[in-house]
Amino acid sequence: MKLTTQGLKTALLNTADQIEKQKDKLTDLDREIGDGDHGINMSRGFTAVKKELEDKDSFADLGELSKLVGMTLIKTVGGASGPLFGTVFVKFATKWNGKSSVEGDELYEGFKEAADGVAARGKSKAGQKTMLDVWEPFTNALKSDEPLETVIEKALADTKELKAEKGRASYFGDASKGLQDPGALSSSILLRQITEVLNG
Amino acid sequence: MVNLILVSHSEKLADGLKELLAEMAANVEIHNAGGLDGGKIGTDVSRIEKAFSSITDDAIILTDIGSATMNAEMALELYTGDRDIQFKDVPLVEGAFLAAVQSGQGLSVEQIVKALEAEFAK
Numbered sequence: 264m265k266l267t268t269q270g271l272k273t274a275l276l277n278t279a280d281q282i283e284k285q286k287d288k289l290t291d292l293d294r295e296i297g298d299g300d301h302g303i304n305m306s307r308g309f310t311a312v313k314k315e316l317e318d319k320d321s322f323a324d325l326g327e328l329s330k331l332v333g334m335t336l337i338k339t340v341g342g343a344s345g346p347l348f349g350t351v352f353v354k355f356a357t358k359w360n361g362k363s364s365v366e367g368d369e370l371y372e373g374f375k376e377a378a379d380g381v382a383a384r385g386k387s388k389a390g391q392k393t394m395l396d397v398w399e400p401f402t403n404a405l406k407s408d409e410p411l412e413t414v415i416e417k418a419l420a421d422t423k424e425l426k427a428e429k430g431r432a433s434y435f436g437d438a439s440k441g442l443q444d445p446g447a448l449s450s451s452i453l454l455r456q457i458t459e460v461l462n463g
Numbered sequence: 464m465v466n467l468i469l470v471s472h473s474e475k476l477a478d479g480l481k482e483l484l485a486e487m488a489a490n491v492e493i494h495n496a497g498g499l500d501g502g503k504i505g506t507d508v509s510r511i512e513k514a515f516s517s518i519t520d521d522a523i524i525l526t527d528i529g530s531a532t533m534n535a536e537m538a539l540e541l542y543t544g545d546r547d548i549q550f551k552d553v554p555l556v557e558g559a560f561l562a563a564v565q566s567g568q569g570l571s572v573e574q575i576v577k578a579l580e581a582e583f584a585k
Contacts, residue, residue, distance in 0.1 A: 384537075
């Protein structure tokens with residue numbers, strides 16, 4: 264399993280298309296336990312990312328690509344997802360600077376840095392019904408033989424049953440149980456696209 | 464005099480708070496970095512950065528919830544200017560009152576941060 268600069272770029276372009284397709288679903292979920300703008304925000308962010316990627320032909324390495332994506336998301340997504348998804352890519356950039364391909368430990372370390380960065384930014388931990396409940400199992404799975412698609416599906420299903428303890432959803436308390444966290448869903452969309460390029 | 468930067472999801476809420484603070488500390492400069500374009504609800508890192516570029520002294524940032532806090536932290540990490548800008552995650556209205564009054568009395572950023580920590584220690 265290898266992530267190349269071109270691979271990540273492809274995954275991001277596919278993510279932008281998928282987010283666009285599931286925009287209404289993301290927003291509807293957010294309307295149930297949040298402020299009802301997640302789909303709109305993510306779509307705005309990934310449309311901007313897509314434009315940046317199409318405008319710039321080639322990237323020197325994973326670091327340069329990740330940094331541009333991170334800063335674009337921070338500036339365009341809005342809501343809490345801007346700083347959170349932005350942090351993912353800014354953290355990738357710190358680990359993958361100067362590298363045009365990563366695998367094994369290097370691949371894992373980028374994801375670990377990203378998941379830790381999200382936890383720090385949101386002052387959260389896994390188990391609180393957030394995007395971390397997808398990012399953490401995915402990152403751990405990079406160290407195992409489990410198929411990543413299965414890990415993502417399971418994490419997403421498990422997140423549903425949790426009680427929200429962070430963000431606006433936390434104000435809903437027990438009523439949040441059984442509902443899908445929108446950030447976990449959008450994370451799964453991105454991670455599925457990354458998995459596809461990792462599987463080659 | 465230490466400036467205040469208010470980051471609320473609602474620009475109107477921050478404007479209202481500004482009016483309240485003016486009664487207590489008329490001379491303190493207060494920057495509204497809340498809301499989104501077109502009066503929409505939300506927070507935006509570039510509005511906070513814009514406030515950073517208009518402060519006339521060191522500054523304290525106060526926020527309401529969630530993304531306001533994250534965007535404030537993010538903006539601070541990206542800040543490369545010379546001012547001492549500090550963020551304390553305390554209740555927006557009460558925190559801003561304390562900070563404004565203390566700034567009006569000529570206290571430094573460091574002193575105001577200490578006062579906020581003492582007042583809102585959990």
